[in-house]
Amino acid sequence: MGVKPELAFDVCWKVYRSAREVLETKRGISALNLKDTGKFLWKPDIRPRLNEWVADFALAGEKALAGSDFASRMVLFRMFYLGMAPYERARQFLGLSEMGWVNWTEEIRRRVGKELLARGMFPPRKYFQTAA
Numbered sequence: 320m321g322v323k324p325e326l327a328f329d330v331c332w333k334v335y336r337s338a339r340e341v342l343e344t345k346r347g348i349s350a351l352n353l354k355d356t357g358k359f360l361w362k363p364d365i366r367p368r369l370n371e372w373v374a375d376f377a378l379a380g381e382k383a384l385a386g387s388d389f390a391s392r393m394v395l396f397r398m399f400y401l402g403m404a405p406y407e408r409a410r411q412f413l414g415l416s417e418m419g420w421v422n423w424t425e426e427i428r429r430r431v432g433k434e435l436l437a438r439g440m441f442p443p444r445k446y447f448q449t450a451a
Contacts, residue, residue: 328428335376339403392426
């Protein structure tokens with residue numbers, strides 16, 4: 320019996336939020352703005368680092384929600400999951416009812432969760448133990 324994509328997404332998103340917090344508050348690096356990293360960011364390491372997790376999570380979402388059929392879900396993914404905008408503000412910006420929000424977020428969690436599983440990002444412990 321495999322892992323549900325929604326569970327994989329939830330766990331990976333929790334790691335994403337924690338990684339962004341560490342990068343932005345403790346290291347002073349903007350997780351989504353490469354210009355803020357400076358010229359000495361790269362250091363040889365055999366394990367993926369937090370900034371790679373953040374990038375891989377974003378890329379998984381981009382791939383899972385690619386195409387014009389999912390453009391609005393991509394906006395929601397970028398705004399709420401990547402940008403961590405407050406729920407009420409994001410929902411009002413997108414003009415979604417509460418039921419519409421639930422439907423869209425379930426679809427995002429399922430599609431992106433499948434992509435995260437395919438990329439080997441779940442479980443996160445396995446991701447961080449593999450060679451880069």
